[in-house]
Amino acid sequence: MVNPREMLDIIELIFYVPALIISIFVSARHGFGRQLGWIFLCILSIIRLVGAVTGIASIRNPSEGLFEATFITNSAGLSPLLLAMLGMLKRVHDGMPIGKGFSPRLFNSIHLPTMAALVLAIIGGTKSFNPDIDTQNTGRMLIKVAVVLFLVVLIVLAMIALVTFSKIGHVVHGERKLVFAAVLSLPFLFVRILYSIIAAFSSPNSKVFSLVSDTKTVVAVQALMATAEEFVVATIYLLTGLLTPVIARSQVRRQGPEGYQVPSNQGRVVYHAEDSHSMMRMNRRD
Incomplete structure (x- = not known):
């Protein structure tokens, strides 16, 4: 019998296999440069596919390595989405008249804390499975720092997206879809990061917020507050990539x-x- 977490992993496989194919096409269409943002949709799809496969494998053949891999990939989904939005907004501002858009230095400076948060999340996830209690506590602390950094980055990106929207008349006509996509994705990203914050600051034995428990309540909350949001944001960005002129x-x-x-x-x-x-x-x- 398929348990709730295994079912969620199967749903992710069904979504991210075609998403990976489409993201590769969009990235090839616009260019694979990291500053264009589309390549991060490929990375997101790969991360989620790896997480789903290891998640299913850990249920069928439980092992600490598989649980650790699943936990880390589940923790790393925010970074590609934020970097994808960052790339799209940078492209928009690159095309705006001088004096109307933000400097490229601003976008480069946002890239650094996003990558730092990703590294902290990976290290924290690794330490969380260490048998030493102090190391586990250090891992959980690193994860808390990572999600707070993700929140700060999202707030900054939201401000940039809203300011850009207010200057939509100065945006290249064919690239206005990028601005609309960024603004439209904000509510879903804030719900997604809210889930990460609550999960990071909750007790490791929480019966509602957990990335490893397979109870119906835990999986349902993750599906509604994290997985569904990622599906929506990824779909918005992929459709925008298909419709935006090269x-x-x-x-x-x-x-x-x-x-x-x-x-x-x-x-x-x-x-x-x-x-x-x-x-x-x-x-x-x-």
């Missing part, structure tokens, strides 16, 4: 007063953020 990054010369500029001797599409009647023009050498 920008030939190799052709971008500089960020000019009106947005993206390309060399005049290339037959490429030129995007302008403030010309709603002529969003695409062919710039050819006479």
